[in-house]
Amino acid sequence: MPYYIGDVIKDEQKLIVRTPEEFRKSGIDVMLRTGVDGVDPAKGTVSLSTGQALPYDVLVIATGAETVWPGIPGQDLEGVFPLKNLTDGLRLKSFLETARCKKAVIIGGGFIAMEMSEAFRSRGMDVKVMDILPAPAARWGGELGLFILEELRNNSVEFLPETRPLSIEAGSQCRLRVKTSKGDLDADVVLVAIGVRGKVGLAESIGVKKGETGAVQVNFSQKTSHDNIYAVGECCEVFNRVSRRWIYAPLGDVANKQGRIAGQNIGGTPGVFPGVVGSQSFKLFGLEVATTGLTEAEAIKSGFAPVSEFIWGLPMARQLSRGEKLGLKMTADRSTGRLLGAQCVADEGAVKRIDTLAVALWNEMVIQEVGYLDLAYSPFYGGAWDPIHIAAQNIARKL
Amino acid sequence: MPYYIGDVIKDEQKLIVRTPEEFRKSGIDVMLRTGVDGVDPAKGTVSLSTGQALPYDVLVIATGAETVWPGIPGQDLEGVFPLKNLTDGLRLKSFLETARCKKAVIIGGGFIAMEMSEAFRSRGMDVKVMDILPAPAARWGGELGLFILEELRNNSVEFLPETRPLSIEAGSQCRLRVKTSKGDLDADVVLVAIGVRGKVGLAESIGVKKGETGAVQVNFSQKTSHDNIYAVGECCEVFNRVSRRWIYAPLGDVANKQGRIAGQNIGGTPGVFPGVVGSQSFKLFGLEVATTGLTEAEAIKSGFAPVSEFIWGLPMARQLSRGEKLGLKMTADRSTGRLLGAQCVADEGAVKRIDTLAVALWNEMVIQEVGYLDLAYSPFYGGAWDPIHIAAQNIARKL
Numbered sequence: 001m002p003y004y005i006g007d008v009i010k011d012e013q014k015l016i017v018r019t020p021e022e023f024r025k026s027g028i029d030v031m032l033r034t035g036v037d038g039v040d041p042a043k044g045t046v047s048l049s050t051g052q053a054l055p056y057d058v059l060v061i062a063t064g065a066e067t068v069w070p071g072i073p074g075q076d077l078e079g080v081f082p083l084k085n086l087t088d089g090l091r092l093k094s095f096l097e098t099a100r101c102k103k104a105v106i107i108g109g110g111f112i113a114m115e116m117s118e119a120f121r122s123r124g125m126d127v128k129v130m131d132i133l134p135a136p137a138a139r140w141g142g143e144l145g146l147f148i149l150e151e152l153r154n155n156s157v158e159f160l161p162e163t164r165p166l167s168i169e170a171g172s173q174c175r176l177r178v179k180t181s182k183g184d185l186d187a188d189v190v191l192v193a194i195g196v197r198g199k200v201g202l203a204e205s206i207g208v209k210k211g212e213t214g215a216v217q218v219n220f221s222q223k224t225s226h227d228n229i230y231a232v233g234e235c236c237e238v239f240n241r242v243s244r245r246w247i248y249a250p251l252g253d254v255a256n257k258q259g260r261i262a263g264q265n266i267g268g269t270p271g272v273f274p275g276v277v278g279s280q281s282f283k284l285f286g287l288e289v290a291t292t293g294l295t296e297a298e299a300i301k302s303g304f305a306p307v308s309e310f311i312w313g314l315p316m317a318r319q320l321s322r323g324e325k326l327g328l329k330m331t332a333d334r335s336t337g338r339l340l341g342a343q344c345v346a347d348e349g350a351v352k353r354i355d356t357l358a359v360a361l362w363n364e365m366v367i368q369e370v371g372y373l374d375l376a377y378s379p380f381y382g383g384a385w386d387p388i389h390i391a392a393q394n395i396a397r398k399l
Numbered sequence: 400m401p402y403y404i405g406d407v408i409k410d411e412q413k414l415i416v417r418t419p420e421e422f423r424k425s426g427i428d429v430m431l432r433t434g435v436d437g438v439d440p441a442k443g444t445v446s447l448s449t450g451q452a453l454p455y456d457v458l459v460i461a462t463g464a465e466t467v468w469p470g471i472p473g474q475d476l477e478g479v480f481p482l483k484n485l486t487d488g489l490r491l492k493s494f495l496e497t498a499r500c501k502k503a504v505i506i507g508g509g510f511i512a513m514e515m516s517e518a519f520r521s522r523g524m525d526v527k528v529m530d531i532l533p534a535p536a537a538r539w540g541g542e543l544g545l546f547i548l549e550e551l552r553n554n555s556v557e558f559l560p561e562t563r564p565l566s567i568e569a570g571s572q573c574r575l576r577v578k579t580s581k582g583d584l585d586a587d588v589v590l591v592a593i594g595v596r597g598k599v600g601l602a603e604s605i606g607v608k609k610g611e612t613g614a615v616q617v618n619f620s621q622k623t624s625h626d627n628i629y630a631v632g633e634c635c636e637v638f639n640r641v642s643r644r645w646i647y648a649p650l651g652d653v654a655n656k657q658g659r660i661a662g663q664n665i666g667g668t669p670g671v672f673p674g675v676v677g678s679q680s681f682k683l684f685g686l687e688v689a690t691t692g693l694t695e696a697e698a699i700k701s702g703f704a705p706v707s708e709f710i711w712g713l714p715m716a717r718q719l720s721r722g723e724k725l726g727l728k729m730t731a732d733r734s735t736g737r738l739l740g741a742q743c744v745a746d747e748g749a750v751k752r753i754d755t756l757a758v759a760l761w762n763e764m765v766i767q768e769v770g771y772l773d774l775a776y777s778p779f780y781g782g783a784w785d786p787i788h789i790a791a792q793n794i795a796r797k798l
Contacts, residue, residue, distance in 0.1 A: 241773075253776035253783040261771075274771050281775035290775045351780040352751035356758055358773055363762035372660075372673050374757055376680035376689045377652035381750040384652040 692740025
């Protein structure tokens, strides 16, 4: 009988689609509110917090990720929240309601910070986002970074660039006061969103090998350095098809895919996880923000000689537009012409372009062919020359 | 000096972005309202309707397509319109206004008929669409055809299946009466939209070779059977990368690409047109309708052994949906697992999925990898498992 041991969803059993009883009918024993004290790989047993020892033939480590904390005094005060899992989200939501929060400070300016700035604003709260970098959502730099910044400003979110949190204290006007390298900020609630790292303690304790990123090393069938131990999701690495490195990319869709591949292999049907190209998107008020592959800086780090092109285009044909904007940056390798990555921010149609280019990246297409891709043209969804074609052809002319 | 000889845009010079004078400054002589009586390839001259004979080193045939008429009595009556070019559109629009048309009958049920049914309805007109086939927009069959039919019905467009026009006569109540195999229809205006064919008369007259489709045969640099004669756009064929046949695909984006490739080659920079995969889309009231690659029937005709899967999915994650629908049909080859085509109809996100799959087709991806493509996941734009993944994995399980 397969066992599932979990604690993440323990607080909100009502949100579980199937109850443990229903799982049991399918032959799966789901043990909620159950911790794991240790694993004995020699004996093939898992020691539970209940004292019980469960035998296993195959073990899957899916311990997920944990919040990275800034490591500053006061980060454990009431009103300071991480947002890693459903439980965190529910706790935060209930705190916002009961404590009647009006001022939010977000430490970190990545995509979780961006999404949460919108969530706080939708409750009418005052929102300040601080980051040690000069712009939010750093993977979208230059013109696209300014476009994002403008959207934050238009929606009354204040972004504090190059700002380091120093400590969090009890406040006078508000519950909390965040001391930063650029002055003090009042806050009813503070969200810590500077990133996550793989939760690898259990894996480490039994000698499962970690990769260079610090997350658990796996092979293409999601197997770890131990023959009967698999790892999936945000505790392990994933192969990037563009940089040809094993990277740490803690994203929900990737975790889902790895889980299915591990399950398939354990079940006796071989399957390999083909890796990722680095696709990602989020919504920010009225904008779609999306990326795939390497940024120009990442391309240089990977040893490519990138040539980039930034264009402003339109999500639809010119005669149908009402002032919508679409900014697209595309990067290719000078020596091979190979597409390396793209970032897009638009009032609409950014994710569509990035998904299209993600498949081009997956297949190692050269920029010359990207410039002539056969897309499903209709004036409502693009021009006869799509921004993808225009940016690619502009790059091709530079090679 | 390059010459451009044209008549298509003669009625609406105000719509030309650049005037002939402006073109002349760029060294291009644009001769509007000028017909071509003949070409003498031995001498290398074009005889104009003005009596003049123009010499050429290189000739580009871009004569476009012409309307296919049903060949029935009365098709030349006033109030019966084709819709092939801008001039047709302007004439039709002015007729609708001056003749105060209230009832439209559309002969043909393809994508032009679908788009025009919406245009007529937006003017408050009564619209009937007839086709000899059992459903409109035949490339989207089965469930997707019913979805399209439902959208027509919800917008008060009547579709008459398996109906053949017999003749058009002067009417009593209305200007016109269309006699069909299923009874008579009153109409103030009749639109003929049963298709187009390449306008190849000029090419034929000088012995330029035609392909099996009846359109002008070209090679990958858009050159015809004559060494110094090129052809581009809706008068010539295009290579389909999936069926590996030269097909006739009169679409604006394809014409644009062919024109650029021909120009590049004539200008001395070699370039090849890599062909199409058969992508196409249109808007129908609230629906996005899109397709790429081969339909199941076309796949059989091309010698593949297709396996298909139809699913209903969502354009976004379930928790954000408000009843939107997305229907996706995907087809792969049983022996190789190669993706062969897809059709998608949705309240939103159909073109996005089809563009993504168009690139997968372009690269001859197998369905197993399509099932694990790295798309830019965010709940607003798809689930962690996108309909693309689900349909592809369902097919993979059938292989």
